Amino acid sequence: MSQFDRVLVVDWSANATPKLGADSIWIGSAGAGAVPPRNISTRAASMQALRIEIASALRAGQRMLVAFDIGFGFPRGFAAHLTGRAEALAVWDWLAARITDDARNGNNRFEVAAEINRHFPGIGPFWGRPNGRDLPDLPAKGNARTGHGLEELRETEALCSGAHPMWKLYTTGSVGSQSLLGQAHLAALRQEFGDALSVWPMQQGAAPIVLVETYLSLIDPAVKLAQGYACKDAAQVDLLARAFHHADMTQLMAAPAARETLREEGWILGAGHDAHLLAALDAPALTPPRLRNDCFAMPQGVDWVPVDTALDRLRAVLHPLTGVEDVPVHQAGGRVLAQDLVARRANPPAANSAVDGYGFAHDSLQGDGPYTLPLVAGRAAAGQPFAGAVARGYAVRILTGAILPEGVDTVVLEEDCASDAARVAFDGPVKPRINTRKAGEDVLAGVPFLHIGRRLTPADLALASALGVGHVQVHRRLRVGVLSTGDELLADPGADAQPHQIFDANRPMLLDIARKWGHAPVDLGHMPDDPSRISAALDAGARECDVILTSGGASAGDEDHVSRLLRETGNLSSWRIALKPGRPLALALWGGVPVLGLPGNPVAAFVCTLVFGRPALSLMAGCGWQAPQGFMVEAAFTKSKKPGRREYLRARLDAQGRAEVFASEGSGRISGLSWAEGLVELPDCAAQIGPGVMVRYIPFSSFGL
Template sequence: MSFDRIVVVDWSAAGRAVRGGDSLWIAQARGDAVESWNPPTRAEAEAHLRALISAALDAGERVLIGVDFAFGYPAGFAAALTGRAEALAVWEWLAAQVEDDRRNRNNRFEVAARINRALPGLGPLWFHPPGQTWPGLPLKGSERRGHGLAEMRVTDARAKGAQSVWKLGGAGSVGSQVLTGLPVLWRLRAAFAGQVAVWPFEAAQAAPVVVTEVFPSMLRAEIAALSPPRHGKAGRHDWPVRDAVQVRMLALALARLAQEGALGGLFDAADPTAPLAEEGWILGAGAEADLRAAARAVGAAALPPQDTDAPATAPHRLTPPRLRNDCFAMPQGVDWVPVEDALARLRAALVPITDTEDLPTAAAGLRVLATDISARRSNPPQANAAVDGYGFAHAALDGSGPYELPLLQARAAAGQPLKGAVPMGSAVRILTGAILPKGVDSVVLEEDCATDGARVAFDGPVRRGANSRRAGEDVEAGGPALPRGRRLTPADLALLSALGVGRVRVLRPLRVGVLSTGDELLSDPGAQAAPHQIFDANRPMLLEVARRWGHAPVDLGHAPDHAAEIAARLDRGAAEADVILTSGGASAGDEDHVSRLLRERAQLSSWRIALKPGRPLALALWPGDGGQRVPVIGLPGNPVAALVCTLIFGRPALSLLSGAGWLEPQGFQVPAAFSKRKKPGRREFLRARLGADGTAEVFASEGSGRISGLSWAEGLVELPDGAATIAPGDMVRYLPYTSFGLG
């Protein structure tokens, strides 16, 4: 089996950002060359892996990614938890349950307790921080009982030193790494759908990206020869860092086997009698001798470069990728980027925020749910009347009517339930919303009845359960109410309140920084403008767009065309925002300081998108003081182009970052009320609105400087990438502003 790149990942479940020993390490080998990185958080590691995969695919290269935690649990677990005897079903389940924010704070113990409670007995997962209580999650392994699952997988028995996946803490624990790592792999698999195969669950022979489980400790002797044992706390930061050595050595060893055409032997060593679909297999288990021989041949090449000036938290200077370390980078040679390609690449590059908080339901409007919500009670909680009328037992009716029943001298009303039962063959006055009294299962509408106060008469036939609502016919207690990732609407608040959900866990709002640049701009529209000046239209527009989308706008103000001032505003944005929108200065002119700064400090990718209006789009990751890298989306300075780019690219990107998922506008076909001839090569968006007859009218001028057209329009007409000739009456795709979340 042949690969151009080998990537090895040493995972960490640390609850804080950390570098050095016992932290996240990633190594990539290409032939005899190797480079390594030490991202401080899992979010940054995930973004880095996305970038490495994108770079390999862009270059037409095949990549093997080995990750050092279990891909499956002992046989029987997947089916017990998910109903499917497949490890990938567990991946999907965990991806929906595990929360892990950008600072490495996560809910793994809560999820572990939730898993245990779904299984018989007590366990199998164990350990939690002492002093804390997690119902269903024992502190000690000896406290477990009756869960019925094996302690180790078949492959663990073949890999000397492998630990149990059930152990969540303490020396040698891997359980927490599994809980925090599998959701990341699930997202990577989804982001590159159709291009990633997870071995041994999926066929790996032809996939461009193959992800496998590895166990670097198979090379413990070879690693120890290069990385002496640690001595006390100080040794944690001595060079070489053992974790760095092991990922680099394993990557080089696998690359060497790939070059020799011997890597397939490691895949073939998997025991076909083992429950591979449930448990997985460690690559190389059963072929350790071949792997160790390759590691010995690698030798000192696995050592990271020594840098005596590096701080203790960064034991060696991290070598960037050979070509680029830019998750927004386009393939080499790409000039004009089609809109669909740009959207796909933007989607693959971004990672959502995961910081959460609990809020009262009534205060959670427009917030994004961080967890699935189940109903605390049924809706309706009891069977009740759907109309004002008369209730009775349907079994008392014989035939098709007419009927006459004695009437109880009582009534049932909403909030005033009838005490006692209604005798068989009798009826009772009942009002809309009243709980059906015992002995009542059907209701006849008041207008269909005659009564003298002592009796009630009505015609038939009457079906059983007529004009009544059964308990839980809307939502049953314990059933699903709303999914994780949903942005809460007023109707959602009504549903949650009706189901007895008083508090919800939500993601914090996405903080969207907005910065305008340009010497010609004036921030105050009431100021006296000189002939060479114009008022800043983009910033108030973009801040309001962010607010209407449910994000938290952060006004970064207006900066003149001065590099230091722009850099200071971007630094502030990195500290106060999760993403920054800039307008102006993103092209390649003499005064385009935004693009120059992003190129120098943030690995700028300038996308020339085949789009009209709004060709240039600048994307970068601006470094913050805390080590975070904040996405920057550089919009055109022209307000029309800025809004179109924000709607087409900004809305789905910000929605994904906010945790609400990737959004696409809903359009529909309408007749054109205009004529238009379009050349091939660019997708065009025309400012438009619907006339009284339902046809799409477009603004008189296509000039990007005509801001009045944005206000005049109620949506956009989208014309395809190819050539087109539009005549009145031809069908065109109309995208109302409401489909972009703007009313």
């Protein structure tokens, strides 16, 4: 096992503008506090995220390995010629003093590379630049270099198939650009964290935070087999982090070359150890892990299970089952975040006017008014900023949403002013900064604003868009299969029914519930009471779905084939819940896929799905345990309740806000579900309910319907 509590793997990027998705910055993690791969659009934001991670690890007393896919050193002779010291870390400091890299990824890497080339004889060693970039000391093509006196590859790169040279700055495989920018940023980390951070293999010792260089293609065979990831980059950082966490680090970090080579050229952690890293990957971890075969088993001696005990048990044994994918933010409604979202820009991005009116510098006003100020030519409008500055003692016409021009910090409402197009007059006194909005007063740039596990709402999409987030990492939708069984059922409600037949009400109800909860419903159809056909349907569900809901056949009767099949093949645990309606709840695994066997009665199936299915499916979908929010209201009904089980009554609020219940508690009365707008939950103990007594009412909206 790893000597590190946590491992981070960073897929770095030299993009000149913010970017998400493939070929951008990804961070994978393994070990303590591991989360799905995160995609970050700028180097500045990613470094801030790493600072937070490092500080958190130090506070927790953890050791953490942070691996970057950039070169930590250059071929032998480079460092000494450039800095006078044959040490890679001297180059880091040299670059940190010259590289600029702003919050939007704007940087001067090509200019710095040209400066470096001027230190060496001949032409080079760096090459590659955008077309039209006027940098005579930086050739556009590698074959234009001559006489610089340096090797193309480092010793470690000879062990990594397909490695690009550190001198390449542009187009595919521009590891030179990534390394120039990365080394400058990492030099700042070293300065900030001091002795708590070391760089392998240039520095020895047991610092709690260790930076290493790596090569993402070391585990390509595993990446090619991986499923459920947004892109190859996400799979690489996630799997390599896991490999490092499970690998024998003593073996990987043993001195792989001469000390002089390591100090000047650095080394790729894992170079030459591809097989060891692949072996360290636990195959089931390539996709979200399945549930344990015995996860639903209740402790021996448990007979009737209280509702809260059943819910606690489900919460303890379930975990997310879905992979991660990258989607445009405008298509992410209802999806579950697999990353924290960080604001790419502030909202508002600049100070602006909250009203239509006239803007000026508050300190130019004298006394308490009234005031008359001359107007400058032009105006400021949203999307049409005022060109230039507003001189002290002048005002400018400004419209709602317009950026405050230089020289303006206060705006007076248009209705409070009189103007003849050359002057504006208004009364006083006037408060400073009135009718203006500060830059970032809603959300600041670089701040996390929505967190992992959140199901995105329309308002969230508006916020993310306003903050410059174009793509998000979300959990793949949970695929929920729905299967009905029973000879008495007809799947088509338009068919002619015999007296002994009824129409399948559960399947359309459960499929639509799954859809409303944001999952991907999968119709597994209706099967008669034929064990072979039911078994085939469950097999199909296990191939297509993440979880299966069945209704009917889950008790212990002669024709209860679902429970018999699950007992024989699926490791059935039959939970007898102290609940009305819907006591039996069958839970099992079929082909590794969880199966929730619901009662056949539609009312009982509906209540069990809300009470148990909602939180369980939400947890498996990645958005956490969703407990319903109820509130206390006065009862408008009378009931005497016996002790021993919890009861849920179909209910709605009357005009006075009191809970009234459906006229019949019969669990075959489906019309009561349409009549109701929520449930009244009565406790496990005995209760005497009468008008005015307080009861807990849970609206269907609190169950996500």
